[in-house]
Amino acid sequence: MTKVLELHNITKRFGALTANDDVTLTLDQGEILALLGENGAGKTTLMNILFGHYAADEGTVRVFGQDLPPGLPRAAIAAGVGMVHQHFTLAGNLTVLENVMLGSEPLTRLKSARGEAKRKLMAIADRFGLPVKPEAKISSLSVGERQRVEILKALYRDARVLILDEPTAVLARPEAMRLFETLRDMTKEGLSLIFISHKLHEVMAASDRVAVLRGGKMVAERRTRETTPGELAELMVGRKVERPVRHDHQIGAPVLVADKVRVEDGGETRLDDVSFTVHAGEILGIVGVSGNGQAALGALLSGLAHPASGTLTLADQDVGHLGPRGMIRAGAGRVPEDRHAEGVVGELSLWENAVLERLRTPEFSRRGFVRQGAAKAYTNDLIKRFDIRGAAPDTRIRLLSGGNMQKLILGRVLSNGPRFVLANQPTRGLDEGAIAAVHAELLAARAEGAAILLISEELEEAVALSDRIQAIVKGRLSEPISADEADPQRLGLMMAGVWTEDDHAA
Amino acid sequence: MRLERRAHVPLHLVILAPLAAVFAALLLAAGLIAAAEVNPLTAYGEMLRGALGSRLSITEMLTRATPLIFTGLAAAVAFRARLWNIGGEGQFFVGALVTAWIGHSLGVPGWIGVPLLMLAGMAAGAALLAGPAFLRLRFGVDEVVTTLLLNFIVILFVGLMIEGPLRDPLAFGWPSSVPVDGDFRLPDLVPRTRLHIGLLFAIAAAGAVWLVLARTVFGAETRAAGLNASAAAFAGISLPRTIMGVALLSGALAGLAGSVEVMGVTAGVTTTMSPGFGYAGIVVAMLAALHPAGVVAAAVFVATVFVGADAMSRATGVPSFIADVIVALCLLTMLVALLFTTYRVRR
Ligand SMILES: Nc1ncnc2c1ncn2[C@@H]1O[C@H](COP(=O)(O)OP(=O)(O)O)[C@@H](O)[C@H]1O
Numbered sequence: 141m142t143k144v145l146e147l148h149n150i151t152k153r154f155g156a157l158t159a160n161d162d163v164t165l166t167l168d169q170g171e172i173l174a175l176l177g178e179n180g181a182g183k184t185t186l187m188n189i190l191f192g193h194y195a196a197d198e199g200t201v202r203v204f205g206q207d208l209p210p211g212l213p214r215a216a217i218a219a220g221v222g223m224v225h226q227h228f229t230l231a232g233n234l235t236v237l238e239n240v241m242l243g244s245e246p247l248t249r250l251k252s253a254r255g256e257a258k259r260k261l262m263a264i265a266d267r268f269g270l271p272v273k274p275e276a277k278i279s280s281l282s283v284g285e286r287q288r289v290e291i292l293k294a295l296y297r298d299a300r301v302l303i304l305d306e307p308t309a310v311l312a313r314p315e316a317m318r319l320f321e322t323l324r325d326m327t328k329e330g331l332s333l334i335f336i337s338h339k340l341h342e343v344m345a346a347s348d349r350v351a352v353l354r355g356g357k358m359v360a361e362r363r364t365r366e367t368t369p370g371e372l373a374e375l376m377v378g379r380k381v382e383r384p385v386r387h388d389h390q391i392g393a394p395v396l397v398a399d400k401v402r403v404e405d406g407g408e409t410r411l412d413d414v415s416f417t418v419h420a421g422e423i424l425g426i427v428g429v430s431g432n433g434q435a436a437l438g439a440l441l442s443g444l445a446h447p448a449s450g451t452l453t454l455a456d457q458d459v460g461h462l463g464p465r466g467m468i469r470a471g472a473g474r475v476p477e478d479r480h481a482e483g484v485v486g487e488l489s490l491w492e493n494a495v496l497e498r499l500r501t502p503e504f505s506r507r508g509f510v511r512q513g514a515a516k517a518y519t520n521d522l523i524k525r526f527d528i529r530g531a532a533p534d535t536r537i538r539l540l541s542g543g544n545m546q547k548l549i550l551g552r553v554l555s556n557g558p559r560f561v562l563a564n565q566p567t568r569g570l571d572e573g574a575i576a577a578v579h580a581e582l583l584a585a586r587a588e589g590a591a592i593l594l595i596s597e598e599l600e601e602a603v604a605l606s607d608r609i610q611a612i613v614k615g616r617l618s619e620p621i622s623a624d625e626a627d628p629q630r631l632g633l634m635m636a637g638v639w640t641e642d643d644h645a646a
Numbered sequence: 647m648r649l650e651r652r653a654h655v656p657l658h659l660v661i662l663a664p665l666a667a668v669f670a671a672l673l674l675a676a677g678l679i680a681a682a683e684v685n686p687l688t689a690y691g692e693m694l695r696g697a698l699g700s701r702l703s704i705t706e707m708l709t710r711a712t713p714l715i716f717t718g719l720a721a722a723v724a725f726r727a728r729l730w731n732i733g734g735e736g737q738f739f740v741g742a743l744v745t746a747w748i749g750h751s752l753g754v755p756g757w758i759g760v761p762l763l764m765l766a767g768m769a770a771g772a773a774l775l776a777g778p779a780f781l782r783l784r785f786g787v788d789e790v791v792t793t794l795l796l797n798f799i800v801i802l803f804v805g806l807m808i809e810g811p812l813r814d815p816l817a818f819g820w821p822s823s824v825p826v827d828g829d830f831r832l833p834d835l836v837p838r839t840r841l842h843i844g845l846l847f848a849i850a851a852a853g854a855v856w857l858v859l860a861r862t863v864f865g866a867e868t869r870a871a872g873l874n875a876s877a878a879a880f881a882g883i884s885l886p887r888t889i890m891g892v893a894l895l896s897g898a899l900a901g902l903a904g905s906v907e908v909m910g911v912t913a914g915v916t917t918t919m920s921p922g923f924g925y926a927g928i929v930v931a932m933l934a935a936l937h938p939a940g941v942v943a944a945a946v947f948v949a950t951v952f953v954g955a956d957a958m959s960r961a962t963g964v965p966s967f968i969a970d971v972i973v974a975l976c977l978l979t980m981l982v983a984l985l986f987t988t989y990r991v992r993r
């Protein structure tokens with residue numbers, strides 16, 4: 141039987157960097173193959189070569205036994221390859237139907253061919269179990285729905301091989317699970333699939349076979365049934381990684397106390413009657429489905445939002461009215477939710493980002509002039525102490541991987557000896573090795589007596605790191621439970637807003 | 647064909663981009679010159695000779711370059727912080743007008759009066775840009791529109807003043823303001839030419855601006871706020887404060903251009919004293935890739951075009967408006983060139 145897809149000895153270089161190094165990969169009919177690898181392993185590059193976005197420096201691509209000419213997306217589409225990109229490529233101001241037709245029909249035909257196209261789209265949607273509203277504007281759809289449109293767009297062009305680049309990066313856990321069920325059904329309709337991921341649990345749950353890329357090389361291939369998450373993690377990272385574990389120790393005095401805080405934004409209540417206490421040497425985990433007030437809580441503790449009523453005290457000082465600089469002076473360290481949007485200025489160097497929060501302190505400036513020598517020496521220290529790879533103080537920070545960027549942000553927070561640390565989704569989008577490193581740093585800060593508030597959507601993470609856990613639902617907090625009492629059912633109920641009266645008593 | 651963002655922009659590209667842009671602009675303008683039935687090579691030869699051919703023409707070119715350095719710096723400072731100050735022309739004129747008005751009857755010695763008048767011109771330019779900056783910060787009003795429209799208002803206001811209260815009675819019907827007192831005329835740099843020590847001030851200003859942008863806390867905060875406002879806000883850098891600081895600095899530089907031009911060249915203010923120094927400053931800043939050292943070089947180039955075009959026009963009959971065409975084309979070609987330095991074209 142011929143393979144659906146064969147990549148032979150693909151090599152792709154970007155300047156001095158070899159993004160793909162002699163990679164060979166095949167796909168069978170009706171199979172789901174997971175392409176697993178850390179950020180920067182070369183997964184996207186490999187799939188872009190397959191799809192014709194890039195031309196390989198060496199190697200060949202064959203689809204259904206036919207050689208594909210390099211660098212021609214049209215040829216790949218014609219051969220039946222469809223791709224759903226990591227970043228969506230839909231036009232927000234057009235409807236679902238128009239987006240699907242775009243690119244397969246000449247623009248002038250968009251109107252005339254509508255009826256026919258709509259019938260075809262609905263037939264496909266039906267056959268593959270992907271319900272859509274063809275006349276809805278893209279901008280009105282959720283990310284999950286947009287992704288469905290991306291998939292339909294590929295299927296509309298008669299794709300028989302579908303590639304999905306990190307399809308779950310933008311999805312919540314239940315949506316992701318639903319997506320994988322759909323993908324499984326699609327194989328029964330004759331499709332063959334490759335999905336890219338760096339998350340072990342979804343690879344284990346949803347694939348038939350796993351190919352592991354590391355540093356541009358294909359390091360292993362396994363039947364999913366015959367491997368374990370532990371083995372895959374080791375293959376992916378290249379060494380044994382284990383997330384560090386929390387040890388019980390003496391919890392200290394209260395450091396950060398919120399008492400009946402309400403936060404409003406544009407006339408709407410974002411946090412309502414929120415009370416919690418974080419003690420020295422303690423990690424308090426806040427779990428919840430995203431969009432339930434985590435952003436407002438993060439803003440409050442960063443100094444970007446202020447209580448409309450209630451009080452926020454840090455080491456007995458009222459800090460509710462303080463801005464970011466005031467919070468830092470009061471002893472707060474802040475890890476923002478979105479590294480790229482709030483954590484760093486991508487076009488600036490590492491050293492400028494490292495001292496950004498403390499530019500006006502005597503440590504890093506004198507008489508209005510930046511003390512560059514001191515700033516660079518400090519950054520060098522951070523690079524060593526927090527194991528930031530692939531960078532010097534003068535490197536532009538956007539060239540760092542997510543994990544290394546996060547290590548710099550953590551470093552600038554923790555090196556300051558903070559009394560309180562806000563860690564808002566500290567491992568979102570990071571790979572296994574980086575997650576373990578971030579966890580280790582947070583636990584080390586806890587051991588040194590910092591009071592840490594962890595906001596996380598990853599339950600495993602919250603349970604592993606936290607001493608106590610509270611759930612956030614529609615801007616309100618549940619009573620805390622101790623991490624030992626936290627099992628998935630109980631947390632699930634808490635996150636759904638069900639917490640009982642005797643919890644209040646506890 | 648796709649555009650890929652470059653990880654690094656190599657230095658040679660940074661330097662090559664404006665040269666390529668200038669070359670392309672000259673090539674395009676050559677088409678127009680040819681359409682006027684003149685050999686473009688002859689025309690450009692006349693242009694070079696007119697601007698650089700003699701000691702006198704060189705000093706004349708540098709006299710033109712002086713205000714362009716100031717207005718170029720003004721635009722560069724603002725654009726780096728994403729404050730789109732298109733009002734350099736208006737700020738130039740208020741700086742000039744205030745200088746002539748105060749300088750006409752100020753009773754202090756020259757060595758006190760000159761710095762004082764420069765400060766007054768700077769304050770006037772800064773105040774003029776503070777308004778649009780405030781409107782943007784408070785109400786989100788687009789400063790491109792407000793600063794551009796203010797140019798016309800200011801020039802009409804200057805016209806009003808020099809026809810009325812500030813009219814120079816000795817100007818024999820030429821609409822001109824009263825001149826600054828002779829004590830406040832800037833000394834010549836080269837005797838018996840119009841070139842004055844304002845050129846040195848301009849070069850010093852470029853150095854000072856570089857120092858502020860590259861080495862101070864204010865410069866670092868401005869860069870951060872211009873590149874990623876929400877990350878800067880998260881770090882506690884106040885966006886309104888940096889934008890306002892930048893506006894004051896930018897407006898002051900453009901106002902200084904007017905002040906120095908009055909004290910160095912024209913003595914009084916006329917509505918025709920600027921051949922578009924404020925607007926040309928935008929081109930200068932772009933050609934300089936917003937770098938202060940580049941501003942000096944780009945100002946010299948634009949001044950060469952301006953001065954040379956007059957000579958070319960006399961020798962060949964091509965209208966001297968070609969200078970404006972070349973300068974405007976430079977802006978467009980530079981934008982294209984910048985695209986190719988930040989991105990790489992791939993198949
Ligand atoms: N267009 C490009 N130019 C230069 N380097 C690139 C380009 N695209 C990707 N790279 C580099 O190639 C490597 C692999 O990237 P990628 O395929 O996106 O990894 P992954 O999808 O596995 O995270 C990374 O080091 C990345 O920085």
Ligand SMILES: [Mg+2]
Nearest residue numbers: 183184226305
């Ligand atoms: Mg990728």
